Amino acid sequence: MITLQDVKDAKARIQPIIHETPTLHSEQLSAICGNSLFLKGEHLQKTGSFKIRGAANKVIHAVEQGAKYVTAASSGNHGQAVAYVANHYSISATIVVPENASLCKINAIKGYNGNVEKCGTTSNERLPRAKVIAEVKSGIYIPPYDDPFIMAGQGTIGLEILQQLDDIDVVLVPIGGGGLISGILTAIKETKPSIQVIGVEPAIANDTYLSLQNKKITTIPATNTIADGLRTNQPGDLTFPVLLNYLDDLVLVSEDEIRYAFSFVLERTKQIIEPSSATTVAAVLFDKLGLRGKKIVSVISGGNVDIDQIEEFVVDTAHFPK
Secondary structure, three states: OOOHHHHHHHHHHHOOOOOOOOEEEOHHHHHHHOOEEEEEEHHHOHHHEOHHHHHHHHHHHHHHOOOOEEEEEOOOHHHHHHHHHHHHOOOEEEEEEOOOOOHHHHHHHHHOOOEEEEOOOOHHHHHHHHHHHHHHOOOEEOOOOOOHHHHHHHHHHHHHHHHHOOOOOEEEEEOOOOHHHHHHHHHHHOOOOOOEEEEEEEOOOOHHHHHHHHOOOOOOOOOOOOOHHHOOOOOOOOHHHHHHHHOOEEEEEOHHHHHHHHHHHHHHHOOOOOHHHHHHHHHHHOOOOOOOOOEEEEEEOEOOOOHHHHHHHOOOOOOOOO
16 A cells, blocks of 8 residues: 655655645535535646546656656546646647547547547446556556555645644545545655545445445446546555555435535535535535534546536535435
């Protein structure tokens, strides 16, 4: 597993290329959930998501080793991040995306001079393709989550949270492949283990939930959750042991609950966040934690939403979904 020192090394490595994102407080959200709720704003990060942290750590290391070409497989955010960092260091990048990838994410990849190739709809299809391209073209494959450099880079969010806020009780983190939460777990549990770290997953994309229940990596069929950044089929071989070792709990949220949280944040805080990010807000809005009077940080993992899709996600916030 990665260590706290790996996360600290990542922070030093990526400092010149990322933003230290703000932690926002919402009085309305806090009043509704009965806790003091803070939003860690990775939707305000460069390229619009947390992914640039891990991508920068991995790509910079690859460049230091002499890499001139990188590939990645991504539903969008990881691909944008890899393309951005590769462009920054003047090396080429090819990003393999699913057939149904968000148009705004594809356009962003191209805007960072990345090449885009579409392949299938699941990570089991696009990951092997990206690896093959890297091998054929003598490049370096940049994994989306299951890699020590990626995990350590994402963990720098945990260090920032600890620096920005005192007396935190709980940190909520969305779970896809586990790169984000494994990094944050390492940073927080190896610094202040009394802080609870709780994962949040869509109920219809519950591969990590089932894996934890079974105490082994469990694969699920492809899912169409609106939280497209969390559409993994299984947790990573490297990330899952970290969750087994450190994770305090994992809660599930429904598609309607994700839509409500997305809409509530947009309406009341004027922040555009991804449905993947809205999972952590849904967890507190719908009392999945059963906590009161606690200081809670909800990690808002990204804000790359296709404008044409916003209407699909928005619901009436006058009533909670049943």
